[in-house]
């Protein structure tokens with residue numbers, strides 16, 4: 228039927244034309260996704276023990292590429308996922324740096340000895356003080372169920388030869404902080420690094436802790452030991468962080484995103500004189516939550532709400548957002564400060580929120596009482612824009628039903644300078660970040676055109692035949 232029918236050629240023509248401009252930017256890239264699964268160096272944990280290691284020059288995809296996702300989990304030697312109630316993954320972070328070719332850094336001690344001129348940090352775009360929270364990726368217990376996927380056509384550009392200082396090599400550091408809570412007297416207390424449970428009164432470097440410091444990273448450093456139930460025994464076991472990286476080769480269709488991390492403990496304050504670049508940020512990373520028993524049930528519903536204002540020294544389109552919280556967390560959000568509003572918070576406009584999911588069972592990825600995932604936000608590209616100079620409000624909520632030490636409130640955002648070209652025209656039809664969706668919509672359009680064409684042709688031939696049969700043909 229189609230072979231001697233010119234109508235089908237036209238249809239094929241439409242089909243090819245329709246898919247050409249978009250096939251590369253959306254669907255082509257999807258086809259080119261590379262995946263690699265790596266293992267961290269092994270670490271060995273016994274009941275109550277802590278490892279906080281910094282592994283330099285870890286396995287990582289090479290070349291001029293755009294990262295699309297980074298997922299991780301703790302596994303044992305047999306490759307089985309280990310649940311959080313056995314090994315609590317306090318955090319892992321991945322940081323880029325540049326090192327002079329020929330200089331080897333494999334552990335933190337090496338870094339301390341290296342000539343400062345041989346090492347250049349290659350951290351994210353901000354916004355904490357130098358060297359603090361400079362990671363590209365990093366999560367904790369929520370790792371298994373938190374999406375890190377960056378929608379097309381965006382990606383985190385790395386390995387750009389033009390950006391690697393000459394004579395240097397781009398490398399990656401992985402920090403893994405894990406706590407073995409098998410047999411622990413107080414599992415939550417160990418995961419919250421309560422100093423009394425670790426019997427710690429001095430920090431890693433032997434400096435006495437301030438008397439009011441009750442818990443946090445200063446008490447659960449590498450090789451510390453949390454209190455285990457009397458007589459409890461279990462084997463020391465070998466573990467790994469298994470991480471899966473997805474990427475695509477960099478090309479002109481990939482739009483780079485920048486990584487910014489906001490910290491709720493940032494004590495940055497706008498001062499009349501310093502509304503400009505390099506205004507002092509001071510991110511303290513951790514804070515404590517008082518229980519409402521101690522302060523009495525106020526009208527806050529036993530929720531601790533912390534809010535800070537941050538002036539944005541950059542602009543761009545928000546592509547992705549995710550928060551990091553510890554157990555007790557009940558949600559976080561980023562708001563735009565309302566311009567016509569003097570001090571009242573009520574009118575802040577929600578830009579992005581990220582809420583915790585708690586596990587309900589025993590198995591890895593669903594451990595009861597632990598945050599096993601954070602929701603993410605993927606605004607339709609172009610719909611949420613951060614303007615340079617505007618003020619955003621960061622908010623973190625924690626339950627105050629019990630006291631917590633060493634909780635965190637980090638908010639990662641990925642921001643793009645540009646919108647994809649085809650999306651400018653397609654935006655109203657396919658307002659989505661998911662390329663599969665785009666392809667589906669395109670094919671649906673193609674199918675629709677096909678159906679219309681077939682009907683048109685059928686009607687045309689029907690009329691033609693009717694005309695040949697002696698009836699009056701109606702002109703179309």
Ligand SMILES: *[C@@H]1O[C@H](CO)[C@@H](O)[C@H](O)[C@H]1NC(C)=O
Nearest residue numbers: 327340341342343344345346
């Ligand atoms: C560090 O490197 C610089 C430049 O290569 C050199 O001038 C300096 O002497 C080195 N410092 C040390 C302590 O080796």
Ligand SMILES: *[C@@H]1O[C@H](CO)[C@@H](O)[C@H](O)[C@H]1NC(C)=O
Nearest residue numbers: 424425426427428429452454
């Ligand atoms: C706690 O630490 C102190 C001093 O470091 C030590 O004398 C004491 O035995 C420790 N207690 C326990 C229960 O390990």
Ligand SMILES: *[C@@H]1O[C@H](CO)[C@@H](O)[C@H](O)[C@H]1NC(C)=O
Nearest residue numbers: 530532557558559560580624
């Ligand atoms: C945080 O808690 C306050 C009330 O204490 C509530 O108004 C707000 O919506 C909460 N925010 C999030 C992101 O859960």
